[in-house]
Amino acid sequence: MNQHLAFEASFASAPDRFPARQAVLVEPGHLELREVAPPRPGPDEVLIRVKCALTCGTDLKTFRRGHPMWKLPSPFGHEFSGVVVECGDRVTAFKPGDALMAAPTAPCGICFYCHRGQENLCATVMERMIHGAYADYLLIPAHVLGCNAFHKPPELPFEEAALLEPLACVVHAQSQARPEKHETALIVGAGPFGLLHMLALRASGVREIAVAGRGQERLRWAAEIGADVVIDTRGADAEGQIAKLNGGFGPDLVIECTGQVDGWNDALKRARRGGRVVLFGGCAPGTKLELDTRRMHYDNLSLMSPFHFRPRDVRRAYEMLASRAFGAGAVITHRRPLADLEEIFSILERGAVLKCAVIP
Ligand SMILES: [Zn+2]
Ligand SMILES: [Zn+2]
Numbered sequence: 446m447n448q449h450l451a452f453e454a455s456f457a458s459a460p461d462r463f464p465a466r467q468a469v470l471v472e473p474g475h476l477e478l479r480e481v482a483p484p485r486p487g488p489d490e491v492l493i494r495v496k497c498a499l500t501c502g503t504d505l506k507t508f509r510r511g512h513p514m515w516k517l518p519s520p521f522g523h524e525f526s527g528v529v530v531e532c533g534d535r536v537t538a539f540k541p542g543d544a545l546m547a548a549p550t551a552p553c554g555i556c557f558y559c560h561r562g563q564e565n566l567c568a569t570v571m572e573r574m575i576h577g578a579y580a581d582y583l584l585i586p587a588h589v590l591g592c593n594a595f596h597k598p599p600e601l602p603f604e605e606a607a608l609l610e611p612l613a614c615v616v617h618a619q620s621q622a623r624p625e626k627h628e629t630a631l632i633v634g635a636g637p638f639g640l641l642h643m644l645a646l647r648a649s650g651v652r653e654i655a656v657a658g659r660g661q662e663r664l665r666w667a668a669e670i671g672a673d674v675v676i677d678t679r680g681a682d683a684e685g686q687i688a689k690l691n692g693g694f695g696p697d698l699v700i701e702c703t704g705q706v707d708g709w710n711d712a713l714k715r716a717r718r719g720g721r722v723v724l725f726g727g728c729a730p731g732t733k734l735e736l737d738t739r740r741m742h743y744d745n746l747s748l749m750s751p752f753h754f755r756p757r758d759v760r761r762a763y764e765m766l767a768s769r770a771f772g773a774g775a776v777i778t779h780r781r782p783l784a785d786l787e788e789i790f791s792i793l794e795r796g797a798v799l800k801c802a803v804i805p
């Protein structure tokens with residue numbers, strides 16, 4: 446039986462799988478769970494049964510205000526893992542039944558930026574991004590399958606495998622930041638990205654890691670996962686606590702993960718003389734930053750604002766997740782069924798969640 450027929454047969458024997466559910470972001474603040482026919486993979490594509498999709502800060506921002514790079518209405522969700530249910534005729538790397546984890550994008554490999562090793566800036570990387578992981582089924586297109594897709598190790602839970610994309614962003618940022626073992630790092634923002642950064646710094650042996658953020662629950666999670674110092678930025682003595690870091694010199698490395706202009710300004714203020722500032726969280730379109738030129742120059746600050754990731758970062762993130770020693774699963778604090786998606790986003794708005802695993 447060829448694979449198309451096998452697929453039809455499996456649907457025929459399980460009619461409850463058809464039609465399938467697909468979350469669509471109709472406009473900011475308005476999600477719909479629609480019934481759709483699962484797409485049929487082309488010759489170089491596969492269809493997966495989604496086992497887990499994770500909520501992401503980018504999704505929350507897009508839910509609130511749309512996204513400059515994506516048109517609405519759009520299928521929604523981009524962090525996922527699943528099991529292959531149907532393969533195109535030319536696919537040899539995967540077969541039905543294989544567990545798959547993938548990033549939602551892959552570069553073209555032939556544009557100006559790809560040729561310079563900056564595949565994160567590839568001319569087509571964002572427009573060809575996979576959207577639609579909050580669904581029963583998801584099509585994995587050829588460019589992703591051929592570059593940023595992996596067989597999920599059997600011992601790695603599906604929900605941790607779905608962390609491949611956010612961890613690849615973190616790996617990319619830290620490859621620019623080059624943390625050293627003797628350093629003190631400050632992470633501004635105790636959300637999922639802040640804590641993934643913390644785990645990655647921990648894994649590279651950084652001596653002291655402080656996390657500054659808001660929300661008691663988030664700060665408690667940060668401490669539980671392994672922050673050496675936790676600073677409540679709404680507390681009376683936040684600035685004093687930050688100034689005391691690193692023997693009173695201030696942090697060598699500051700990683701900004703709030704995506705707010707205030708957070709960017711704070712990050713710039715807090716780095717020590719000669720320090721490095723990673724502006725990781727993208728801010729709303731149209732926002733501007735004012736720089737103190739004196740401080741920039743005479744305090745010799747280095748600024749980095751890494752965006753997205755390259756295939757080498759995805760591979761490294763895959764290795765970190767596969768090793769299981771990394772403990773990335775700690776940032777998944779909630780699990781809910783796909784049917785609850787609207788409610789999940791209202792819980793995310795309140796901030797009492799790091800990442801929620803959405804289970805179809
Ligand atoms: Zn994401
Ligand atoms: Zn390219």
